[in-house]
Amino acid sequence: MIHVGDCLEVMRALEANSFDSIVTDPPYHLTTGKKGGTGAASDNPNSPAGRSRIGTGFMGKAWDGGDVAQRAETWAAVLRVAKPGAWLAAFSGTRTSHRMVCAIEDAGWEIRDTAMWVYGSGFPKSYNGEWGGTALKPAWEPITLARKPLEGTVEANWRKWGTGALNIDGCRVPVEDEAYARNCSGDRGHAGTRDHEQRGATDLKPGGASANAAGRWPANVIHDGSDEVLALFPQAPGQMARARNDGEAQSNSTFGALRHVTKAPEPRSDTGSAARFFYCAKASRADRNDGCDGMEARPLLWSSGTQSPGTFQAEGTRRASENNHPTVKPTDLMRWLCRLVTPPGGRILDPFAGSGSTGRGAVADGFAFEGIELDPAYAAIALARIRAMQPGLALGPLTMNGGLPA
Structure with a gap:
């Protein structure tokens, strides 16, 4: 309607x-005063934007919606x-x-x-x-x-x-690489690893009522996938991996607890522009x-x-x-x-x-x-x-x- x-x-x-x-x-x-000004133009004298005079218009129109x-x-x-x-x-x-x-x-x-x-x-x-x-x-x-x-x-x-x-689940950023998605869910086929049906904030597994919900947690950046925009993002090979308890204990200065860093990380093995982390x-x-x-x-x-x-x-x-x-x-x-x-x-x-x-x-x-x-x-x-x-x-x-x- x-x-x-x-x-x-x-x-x-x-x-x-x-x-x-x-x-x-x-x-x-976006209309600006003919003399310039620090605020947007306004025909409303009570508006905080009224410090500049109405100018020449925007996008071919003289009004710009006020x-x-x-x-x-x-x-x-x-x-x-x-x-x-x-x-x-x-x-x-x-x-x-x-x-x-x-x-x-x-x-x-x-x-x-x-x-x-x-x-x-x-x-x-x-x-x-x-x-x-x-x-x-x-x-x-x-x-x-x-x-x-x-x-x-x-x-x-x-x-x-x-x-x-x-x-969140209905707006996850799709991941086309199935092996990568399973890798990030923790299911690598090894004994003792987290089952791939478990979910958390950073998991890439399906959620919600549709398989389209699978993917990365949505971010507050969205782009149009144009060549010009893709060129703004750096190449970002996936080197991060799930931490395992096979490394030396290290102190966590924030909470005073101990953490372990793996000696043998399992890289995600994906490559490409960092643009893939955001919805296109x-x-x-x-x-x-x-x-x-x-x-x-x-x-x-x-x-x-x-x-x-x-x-x-x-x-x-x-x-x-x-x-x-x-x-x-x-x-x-x-x-x-x-x-x-x-x-x-x-x-x-x-x-x-x-x-x-x-x-x-x-x-x-x-x-x-x-x-x-x-x-x-x-x-x-x-x-x-x-x-x-x-x-x-x-x-x-x-x-x-x-x-x-x-």
């Missing part, structure tokens, strides 16, 4: 304590409709993320972590003149992970509301336009390369798209995030639905989804893209002006 309207108005009509998670990519508010994601009232409205223990995953820009995080915390959320989405598709938004440039090439975005305060312990909250914990969510143009057949192709809201020569698209590259939203996230990325913070069969809210990337990820894993989008054109694209993920999916019509369907 996609509601078209202001998210604050729409959320007033939503039931309190009704969503299991919130996964969203709100406006980053400072709605930097206001505590926005996240207080989200908090009201979230169940106790519900998780929030919210993207932001590196330059303005601090203001969004403060607003989330001021609204009553607990900040739990920040994940990093690393990608190779960013391009510098800076002219490099004889005096130098003004910005670095963007290559990552922070994802704030916050949680609505629990009612009691995590277990008590989970038993009452079904929320509060992260789905690839992006593609086909993903961006999936479901948009028959829609009008419109100019992409990116730099054409004329203002920053050589930093973006080569001559002859198509610079229009049926889905021309400037910040489309890969479906695999949103699917992983939805699965991480939402209990099975749960209900997800995206108050800044854009072109529907969160909705695509949600329905792909069987979650119920509601999105809110201010721009009717983007809302129509979102509905088409979500439906394409599951043909025949009943999402209901676009509801205008925040009204809820009967």
Whole structure:
């Protein structure tokens, strides 16, 4: 279901304590004042970002969504409709993320972590003149992970509301080498070794309801697998092995206990880039336009390369798209995030639905989804893209002006 309207108005009509998670990519508010300035621009004189004047816009638009994601009232409205223990995953820009995080915390959320989405598709938004440039090439975005305060312990909250914990087993980083996975589980075929059915935080054995849950413990770094990103990671041959009691006893200075270091380690024998330790969510143009057949192709809201020569698209590259939203996230990325913070069969809210990337990820894993989008054109694209993920999916019509369907 996609509601078209202001998210604050729409959320007033939503039931309190009704969503299991919130996964969203709100406006980053990256417009800067014409004279520069230390904060993001704002047309709200009461906003802490109002110290700079509104500038020339971002990604071809003059609005950039405003400072709605930097206001505590926005996240207080989200908090009201979230169940106790519900998780929030919210993207932001590196330059303005601090203001969004403060607003989330001021609204009553607990900040739990920040994940990093690393990608190779960013391009510098800076002219490099004889005096130098003004910005670095963007290559990552922070994802704030916050949680609505629990009612009691995590277990008590989970038993009452079904929320509060992260789905670790459902988001493990896959390991394709079977022998390596068995090696790390402790089952090497030797007498006395730990049985490979036992599990711990660092085990690589299957967990949860699906074999897809096998793999490494998920980290707070995610990447797109592009050549540019893979080049950032060092080669990391697996030399570590399970410690055994066949070495000399050594004192553990932290706890005052004795430990043993093996004289004959059993290396994991795997090789490759350290990128394999982190979840990879690839992006593609086909993903961006999936479901948009028959829609009008419109100019992409990116730099054409004329203002920053050589930093973006080569001559002859198509610079229009049926889905021309400037910040489309890969479906695999949103699917992983939805699965991480939402209990099975749960209900997800995206108050800044854009072109529907969160909705695509949600329905792909069987979650119920509601999105809110201010721009009717983007809302129509979102509905088409979500439906394409599951043909025949009943999402209901676009509801205008925040009204809820009967």
